[in-house]
Amino acid sequence: MSQKSKSMIVRFKILQTALNEFANYSYEKSSINRICTDGNISKGVMYHHFKDKDELYLLCVRYCYDTMLDYYKSKLKDNDDWREEIKNFLDIRYHFFRENPLLQKIFFNTLLKMPDHLKGEIKKITKSLDELNYQFSMKILKKIKIRHGLKPEEIIFLLDAVQNMLNEKFYGKAQKSEEIEEISQEYDRTAEKWIDIMLYGILER
Structure with missing residues (x-):
């Protein structure tokens, strides 16, 4: 086996152990020592491949988001009924998290417990x-007969404002609890409720 292949195997082993660590402990409470112990990896080997916890954490976040993005792209499909498209979009997210529970925890740990000094890198x-x-939101808005005088960009701005509000609300919850899976499920339920309100309003139909 070539040295390059051996190095890739070691990096993959470190990644798998780190994914479990960051999923269950978030960035702040995670530990390089615990990753080394759980993965039976020496510190020398660890720091040969990764200079510090930040680099390893960002690799895990990138793996999470890249995997999620590829999953969406493989599952998204056009539908003449925009309601079915929204349902499908939400179902994709639901099934991704059910199939990848560790990545679900990393996603919400990143969203709700993001380390301040890495915000710029995480945003990239x-x-x-x-x-x-x-792009999906714009696509749906072009299919919906929105109220006269409203622009799709304005609705996107409102959706972003609602999401920021939810992030702030659940950020507070996440700081007081380690049950990130329960919080993420509540987050999804609340987000779906707000999407429904945004689309149909608050008046009895």
Whole structure:
């Protein structure tokens, strides 16, 4: 086996152990020592491949978002009924998290417990998935007969404002609890409710 192949195997082993660590402990409470112990990896080997916890954490976040983006691209499909398209979009996210529970925890740990000093780097990593969400929202808005005088960009701005509000609300919850999976499920339920309100309003139909 070549040295390059051996190095790739070691990096993959470190990644798998780190994914479990960051999923269950978030960035702040995670430990390089625990990753080394759980993965039976010496510190010398660890620091040969990664200079510090930041680099390893960002690799895990990138793996999470890249995997999620590829999953969306493989599952998204056009539908003449925009309601079915929205349902399908939400179902894709639901099934991705059910199939990848560790990545679900990393996603919400990143969203709700993001380390301040890495916000710039994380924003670069999440850009592609954010763009996919934006393009999907614009696509749906072009299919919907929106109220006269409203522009799709204005609705997107309102959706972003609602999401920021939810992020702030659940950020507070995440700081007080380690049950990130329960919080993420509540987050999804609340987000779907707000999407429904945004589309249909608050008046009895």
